[in-house]
Every structure is written in structure tokens, then in C-alpha cells.
Amino acid sequence: MAISTRAIEPGDLTLVTQVLTGSWGGTTVVALGRGEVIDAAALPGFVAFDGDELAGVVTYAYKEGAVEVITIDAVLSGRGVGAALLDAVKAMAVELGAGKLWLSTTNDNTHALRFYQRYGFDLVALHRHGVDRARKLKPAIPLESDGIPIRHELELELALEAAGSAP
Numbered sequence: 631m632a633i634s635t636r637a638i639e640p641g642d643l644t645l646v647t648q649v650l651t652g653s654w655g656g657t658t659v660v661a662l663g664r665g666e667v668i669d670a671a672a673l674p675g676f677v678a679f680d681g682d683e684l685a686g687v688v689t690y691a692y693k694e695g696a697v698e699v700i701t702i703d704a705v706l707s708g709r710g711v712g713a714a715l716l717d718a719v720k721a722m723a724v725e726l727g728a729g730k731l732w733l734s735t736t737n738d739n740t741h742a743l744r745f746y747q748r749y750g751f752d753l754v755a756l757h758r759h760g761v762d763r764a765r766k767l768k769p770a771i772p773l774e775s776d777g778i779p780i781r782h783e784l785e786l787e788l789a790l791e792a793a794g795s796a797p
């Protein structure tokens with residue numbers, strides 16, 4: 631079954647909360663790039679479905695001509711859900727006239743790092759001890775994952791062509 635996506639609607643709050651809580655222990659996340667605590671469930675975004683089944687959620691924020699992916703979670707990995715969610719945000723960002731899509735991930739998240747780079751994102755910055763700073767705002771951020779200390783943030787971006795611009 632193909633993965634479909636649509637914009638998050640107010641009635642999706644319970645589903646979105648479930649997915650965010652499953653991945654991040656709640657809907658509150660620290661937007662790594664900004665050192666800001668955000669309720670991701672209040673953000674715009676997209677939900678993905680595999681048939682009738684919820685397959686994933688992405689949330690984003692539009693600021694200063696750029697769209698930041700705040701959270702992205704595939705309920706089932708490796709089925710094209712992550713790519714479908716990024717496609718939806720990218721199309722929205724182009725529609726908004728954003729110059730780039732950007733996001734941050736953590737040093738331990740080698741799967742996400744691989745996924746983003748294969749999608750077309752490029753690494754633009756390393757914020758050393760960014761997660762240590764974020765942990766002061768959200769103490770529940772784990773100290774390690776798969777034996778890797780979680781300390782640093784990696785920032786990636788994808789340049790966008792404005793809608794209607796020449797190829």
C-alpha cells in the first residue's frame with residue numbers, strides 16, 4: 631500500500647500526541663537549533679498513513695524565510711514514510727517561498743543522519759555540547775543511546791528553489 635500524507639488537523643491531536651510521546655517521552659521538545667522548548671503538538675505538520683493506519687508524523691516551524699523540521703517520526707521504519715513526510719514538508723516550504731529546509735539531529739542518531747543525507751540534506755554545522763545545553767531545558771533527554779553518549783547537535787539543510795522559478 632502506498633504511503634499517503636495530509637496536513638495535521640485539530641482532530642489529530644491524540645494521534646500526534648501518541649507518536650510524539652512514543653518517540654520523545656512527551657510532546658515537549660527542545661528545538662535544538664534554537665535552544666527553545668516547544669510543544670510540538672501545537673505546530674503545523676503532516677501525518678502519514680499506510681492505508682488507514684497511522685504511519686508517521688512530521689512537525690515544522692516557518693521562520694525568517696526558512697522551514698525547520700522540528701520532529702519527524704516514522705511509526706514503521708524503512709517503508710518510505712520518512713521520505714513521504716519530508717516530501718510533504720518540502721512542498722509546503724516551496725509553497726511558502728522558503729529558501730531552505732533545515733533541521734538538527736543528535737550525534738548518536740546515525741540512522742537519521744544517513745536518511746537525511748540520502749534525501750539530499752547537507753551538513754552545515756556541528757554544535758558541540760548542544761544536547762548537553764538542551765538537557766538543562768529538558769532533563770528527560772537520555773544520556774546515551776546504543777552505547778553512544780548523546781552530547782552534540784548536527785545541523786543539516788536542504789536548499790530549495792522557489793515555486794515558479796526557472797529550472
Ligand SMILES: CC(C)(COP(=O)(O)OP(=O)(O)OC[C@H]1O[C@@H](n2cnc3c(N)ncnc32)[C@H](O)[C@@H]1OP(=O)(O)O)[C@@H](O)C(=O)NCCC(=O)NCCS
Nearest residue numbers: 702703704706707708709710711712713734735742745748
Ligand atoms: C529517521 C526516520 C524518520 C526515517 O524514516 P523512514 O520511514 O525509516 O525512512 P524511509 O523509509 O523513507 O527511508 C529509509 C530506507 O527505506 C527505504 N524504503 C523506502 N520505501 C521503502 C519500501 N516501500 N520498502 C522498502 N524500503 C523502502 C528507503 O529507500 C531507505 O533506504 P536506504 O536506507 O537504503 O536509503 C525514522 O527512522 C524514524 O522515525 N526514526 C526515529 C525518530 C527519529 O530519530 N527522528 C529523527 C530525529 S532528528
